[in-house]
Amino acid sequence: MGKLFGTDGVRGIANEELTPELAFKLGRCGATVLAKGRRGARVVVGRDTRISGDMLEAALVAGICSVGGRALKVGIVPTPAVAWLTRALGADAGVVISASHNPVADNGIKFFSSTGFKLPDSIEDEIERLVLNERDDLPRPTGSAVGRVEAVKAAEEYINHVCSTATRGLKGLKVVLDVAHGAAYKIAPEVFRRLGAEVFVLNNAPDGTNINVGCGSTCPQALAEAVRHHAAHVGLAFDGDADRVIAVDAEGQVVDGDAIMAILALYLHHEGRLPGGRVVVTVMSNYGLHQVLTGAGLVVHQTQVGDRYVLEEMLRTGAVLGGEQSGHIILLEHNTTGDGLITGVQLLQVMVARGTTLRKLADVMPRLPQVLVNVPVEDKERAMNDPQLLAEIAAARERLAGRGRVLVRPSGTEPLLRLMAEGPDEGELRAILERLEQRVRRLGSKEVVS
Known part of the structure; x- marks a missing residue:
């Protein structure tokens, strides 16, 4: 690079x-x-x-x-x-x-x-x-x-394309959309209305400075409240450029990219639309996703974090579904890159086809507790090569051996180290990450909320 x-x-x-x-x-x-x-x-x-x-x-x-x-x-x-x-x-x-x-x-x-x-x-x-x-x-x-x-x-052509990926209408569904004052602020509501859903929209008044501010796929709390307030069936939160989506069920519980991947993979496999049963995930994907996919006889391919790496592996293996926990999901049947609107439409298609709720669909995936922390760093390479930090990481991995895992990686787009611990005991995971944070802070960083 x-x-x-x-x-x-x-x-x-x-x-x-x-x-x-x-x-x-x-x-x-x-x-x-x-x-x-x-x-x-x-x-x-x-x-x-x-x-x-x-x-x-x-x-x-x-x-x-x-x-x-x-x-x-x-x-x-x-x-x-x-x-x-x-x-x-x-x-x-x-x-x-x-x-x-x-x-x-x-x-x-x-x-x-x-x-x-x-x-x-x-x-x-x-x-x-x-x-x-x-x-x-x-x-x-x-x-x-x-x-x-x-x-x-050309927006109309894209709207028509997104709508064309649906084989079932959405009449009878109440949907809340958080468009993050971003690029989908006009297009997303139009798509779901044309498909027949009753649509409520949040954060659709961009002023040039409010994109992603306290809203969108990284901040689904307001969406969860709106879903409960409107007694909606589902909420969808996009980020500023709508290449990712996070869902919220009728109870206000977040359904992240891993759960969406599980739902789509099982449905596509049942419909005979998942060639070779292949699905591409990343090292950040919850172990529960691996369990549900392999339990269904599917083949899981794992890459480093980044939708470009997911796509490369999809093209290499012939997979048509791949994605990340963050909600970047690629459905090659419909587009060549992560598409939040198409992913949202396809998720609702499964709800309609199965005649069930998003919560019941999401419950198919067991979820191992996972704690994430972002820590700003001035020099990511120096931090990742710090001997004491490497020793702390090794000790943490030994502590969780056979029960969980620890992942420390530099962000590909921001001056951050991303720390992740996964295992059966959330308290233990937080204690492990606290030690790692302390070491990173000694390198001149300040903690930020993940």
């Missing part, structure tokens, strides 16, 4: 790390590489609701046009909409400006290939090499060869 591209594109504080100048270069170099040097490349450009989106979009689009590309601006749409529209519109590439669930000060730029998939490391490395090259040798067309900008009203 290079200096610019992380596990999910280029991320940073907007106008400080991710500057308009960098966005211009990324547009210029990305359009060149993805069009394989051919002028006139068509590039779909979408964004979320962050205040910095306008600024970065203007710079990115200018870069695309500076090498003769045509920028197809689709406006504020979910990240998975950009992936799907790139293919649907026959574009050479797609770019989304978003930092997903991160705070408003952050932003990001992520590319998709003409097939709608995230770029492999080799292509990102090629773009990065051009961006960091002090000599800009790329073409600068003039006159009629300069690129153009085209505003494309």
